[in-house]
Amino acid sequence: MNKAGKTIIMTIHQPNSIIFEMLERIILLADGNVIYDDHSSKLKLYYESLGCIFPPYVNVMDYVMM
Numbered sequence: 001m002n003k004a005g006k007t008i009i010m011t012i013h014q015p016n017s018i019i020f021e022m023l024e025r026i027i028l029l030a031d032g033n034v035i036y037d038d039h040s041s042k043l044k045l046y047y048e049s050l051g052c053i054f055p056p057y058v059n060v061m062d063y064v065m066m
Helices: 017-022 039-048 060-064
Strands: 025-030 033-039
Touching: 017 039, 017 060, 025 039, 033 039, 039 060
Parallel strands: none
Antiparallel strands: 025 033
């Protein structure tokens, strides 16, 4: 929700790290199925809980989209 209390919905393919950090909530789809629906700041921790290891200084979205 923005400052005016409105919900904003947008589609971005592989946002850079600055834009990614600005997102409050993200929904990731794979083959039409929701694979993640939560706050963007929790995405890396979620993938790490699945066993993914992120290289240092990598953009989380670049890695997730591979």
